[in-house]
Amino acid sequence: MNITALQTFLAIVDTGSLVRASQVLHVTQSTVTARLKTLEDELGQQLLNRQKSGTTLTPAGTRLLRYARIMTGLWRQAQHETSLPAGLASVCTLGCDRELWHGPGRNFFNGLISGNPEMAVSVLQGSGRDLEEWLATGVVDVILTFDTLTRGNQTVHALPPEELVLYSDDPKTPIDAGSFYIFVDHGEEFRRQHAETYYGAGVARVSFDSSWWALQTMLDRGGSAYLPRSLAAPYVDDGLLHQLDAPIYTRKKNLIVNDASAQNWTWFTPLVAVLRTAASG
Numbered sequence: 001m002n003i004t005a006l007q008t009f010l011a012i013v014d015t016g017s018l019v020r021a022s023q024v025l026h027v028t029q030s031t032v033t034a035r036l037k038t039l040e041d042e043l044g045q046q047l048l049n050r051q052k053s054g055t056t057l058t059p060a061g062t063r064l065l066r067y068a069r070i071m072t073g074l075w076r077q078a079q080h081e082t083s084l085p086a087g088l089a090s091v092c093t094l095g096c097d098r099e100l101w102h103g104p105g106r107n108f109f110n111g112l113i114s115g116n117p118e119m120a121v122s123v124l125q126g127s128g129r130d131l132e133e134w135l136a137t138g139v140v141d142v143i144l145t146f147d148t149l150t151r152g153n154q155t156v157h158a159l160p161p162e163e164l165v166l167y168s169d170d171p172k173t174p175i176d177a178g179s180f181y182i183f184v185d186h187g188e189e190f191r192r193q194h195a196e197t198y199y200g201a202g203v204a205r206v207s208f209d210s211s212w213w214a215l216q217t218m219l220d221r222g223g224s225a226y227l228p229r230s231l232a233a234p235y236v237d238d239g240l241l242h243q244l245d246a247p248i249y250t251r252k253k254n255l256i257v258n259d260a261s262a263q264n265w266t267w268f269t270p271l272v273a274v275l276r277t278a279a280s281g
Contacts, residue, residue, distance in 0.1 A: 003075045006068045008035040009047065013065060016054040073139040077122075091120040092261075095131040095140035099186075099211055103230040104159055104253060104275050105144050111271045141261035145254055146187060153259040157272050161250040164190060167232050168224035171242035176201045180223035183207040184214045190249055194226070197247050 011021040012032065022029040040047050047061035057065065077093060092112060096105040105123075112121055124140060131143040136151045148156055164186055166175060173179075176198055183204035185191065206223075208214040214225045215232065219240060226249070235241040255272060262268050 005035045005039040006072050008032055009039055010068055012055055070137050077139055093122040093140045095124045095126055095134050095143040097145050098125050100144045107275055107278050111274055115267050142257040148254055155257055155259055157255040159253040159275055161252050163229040164226045164249040165229050166226050166244045166246035167241045168244055169222040173224050175244050175246040182214050182223050182225035184211055184225050185209045186251055193249055
């Protein structure tokens, strides 16, 4: 089984058709078809249903998809580490939940870049499940996540929890009846606490699973929403947002590292201490 065939399979799945996959990969459609046939012959299974409207995964294709992403990810990592530019001695790959980039993600990245000029840095965005899998399979060395699950030789470094605060563009906005309240999904625990507090407020007209998107909507159209304090702080300082007198919730944050990767990282423990200080300041 070759990596090119797996990459072609993923391109077909991601684009939804052999034609679009050939355009993305800059090869002919016949080449894409041949690569897919080679992969299916090798596995002895049909991986995709091909129709005029596009392609869909067969049960076998669905099972292969997870492994294909892991294998191609490991291959990218191997290529990256074995082809470092001159002057660079090692690489660190960070997996970061998109909701954590605005705080500890950027701080980790900036601290790593500033303190280790000989190290190449790669950053991947993923969901909690993606990050857990990537760390377990070696695609990444360290992750920033809201979860605490670990496997094998991994260490959890708890960071100060994120404060989730109700903000509005208008300081007089009622906390339970804003004219344009935006619900931001900050996870299961937040949903439970929010429902208990605002049980009589009804369902929000607009909802996001991204704090950043919710913030941009508030800046464009006004409204109120629960946002991480660290994300909203600059806009509060500029007078664009105002904190409302409402309950404040917290969400746990964790940095989880592959111990084998970190065993020679003399910079790692001091950087974790910096992250903890920055987050609690």
